[in-house]
Amino acid sequence: MKKLFNITCKHTTYLISKKEDRKIRLIDRLKLQMHLGICSACKLFENQSWFIKLNAKQSHEHITASLSSEAKEKIEIALKNAQ
Amino acid sequence: METKNKLQATDWVNNYSDALYKYTVVRVSDTGIAEDIVQETFLSAWRNKDNFKGEASEKNWLYTICKNKIIDYYRKKGSSIISYANEDASDNFFDDAEHWTKNDSPKEWGINYQQQVEKKEFYTILEKCKGKLQQMQQSVFVMKYLEDLETEEICKVLGITSSNYWVLIHRAKLGLRTCLEKNWVNI
Numbered sequence: 601m602k603k604l605f606n607i608t609c610k611h612t613t614y615l616i617s618k619k620e621d622r623k624i625r626l627i628d629r630l631k632l633q634m635h636l637g638i639c640s641a642c643k644l645f646e647n648q649s650w651f652i653k654l655n656a657k658q659s660h661e662h663i664t665a666s667l668s669s670e671a672k673e674k675i676e677i678a679l680k681n682a683q
Numbered sequence: 684m685e686t687k688n689k690l691q692a693t694d695w696v697n698n699y700s701d702a703l704y705k706y707t708v709v710r711v712s713d714t715g716i717a718e719d720i721v722q723e724t725f726l727s728a729w730r731n732k733d734n735f736k737g738e739a740s741e742k743n744w745l746y747t748i749c750k751n752k753i754i755d756y757y758r759k760k761g762s763s764i765i766s767y768a769n770e771d772a773s774d775n776f777f778d779d780a781e782h783w784t785k786n787d788s789p790k791e792w793g794i795n796y797q798q799q800v801e802k803k804e805f806y807t808i809l810e811k812c813k814g815k816l817q818q819m820q821q822s823v824f825v826m827k828y829l830e831d832l833e834t835e836e837i838c839k840v841l842g843i844t845s846s847n848y849w850v851l852i853h854r855a856k857l858g859l860r861t862c863l864e865k866n867w868v869n870i
Contacts, residue, residue, distance in 0.1 A: 608781030614853045621834055644789035647796040648860050655800050655809070656828045659709040662806040666701045667718065675700060675722045679692040679729050 607631045612642045616649055695725060699742060703749050710753050710825050712814045720756060724749040750830065754840055757822050761841035776857050787861060792868045805867060812862035820855035823848060 607615075612635045618624045619632060636643050667675075703724060708717035727748050728735075735744055776787040783789070800806075813821060819841070826837045838848050 608777070609783050610777040610781035613857065614849065617852050617856065618849060623834070641783045641788040644791060645860065648789060648792065648863075649856050651792075651794075651796040652809075652856065652859055652863070653828050654797070655805070656813075656824075657831070658799065659806050659809060659829065660705040662801070662803055663705055663709060663810065664803065665705050665708050665714075667704045667721065671718050671722075672696050672700055675725050676692055676696050678722055678726055679695075682726055682729055 607635050609635075609639060609642050612636070612639065613645050616642075616646050620649075620653070692729070695728075695745075699745055700725070702742075703745060706746065707749060707753060709810060709813075710829055711756060712810070712821065716756065720749065720752045723752050727752070753830070754826075754832075757826060758840050760818070760822060761843070776861070789860065790864060790868075792864070794868075808863065808867045809859075812859050812866065815862060816855055816858050819843075820851050820858065823851045824855040824859070827852060 612632060615624060615628050615632045619629065624632070636646060700721060703721045704717055707720045708714060711717050711720065724745060728745055735741070739747070776784065778784050813824065816824065822841060823837055826832045826840065827834070832840075834845065834848055837843075838845055841848075843851070
């Protein structure tokens with residue numbers, strides 16, 4: 601029984617992504633829950649994965665980047681020529 | 684008429700080019716490619732502006748075109764990468780028994796993991812860490828977490844199987860997490 605539910609940290613972290621996507625079988629879900637209940641490192645991985653997912657999406661709103669005036673001019677010329 | 688068009692072109696570039704550029708550069712991680720994609724976005728929109736029905740806002744319309752250009756870029760990139768499955772050392776995170784090694788075992792970051800970060804420093808480091816990922820890992824990560832595409836769609840665009848996808852996204856997350864822990868979190 602113990603062996604049936606015994607999974608490694610590598611496999612656990614793999615299943616965490618599958619769970620996010622709701623592509624996980626019931627047996628794997630149970631194994632995952634059992635492992636996360638006893639392994640603090642994998643539990644941290646799950647929390648930190650969630651954190652990365654939550655924040656990655658907003659990246660473009662927070663970075664400092666802008667087109668150079670040359671690049672903008674190039675686009676304007678291209679648009680003018682496309683008419 | 685020509686003056687009006689000229690005005691509109693200038694307005695478009697002034698109003699939207701920086702926002703589209705930011706949107707693109709975090710997705711392709713290359714300033715030159717991002718510039719090209721923004722230019723192509725404007726050109727496509729310009730050529731089709733008579734078809735713009737005003738159902739969405741002009742801004743959303745441009746974003747939709749831009750998003751499609753980014754996916755096209757990934758499609759081309761996916762088909763040009765032949766070998767990717769075993770190119771990195773992610774397995775080093777785990778020991779022979781497939782449990783975390785002492786060095787790579789996740790540490791507590793001391794933050795609320797449910798909270799959005801406002802500090803620019805975090806996003807600069809996230810970009811750098813993303814840039815360090817192997818190319819296909821970066822592609823799946825961006826398409827999944829930035830573009831919000833379904834897994835099946837990502838596999839189709841990149842020409843990979845779903846098991847390739849799971850391995851790639853798994854490795855991308857392992858790599859990003861470790862890089863953030865080393866460079867952003869002060870433990």
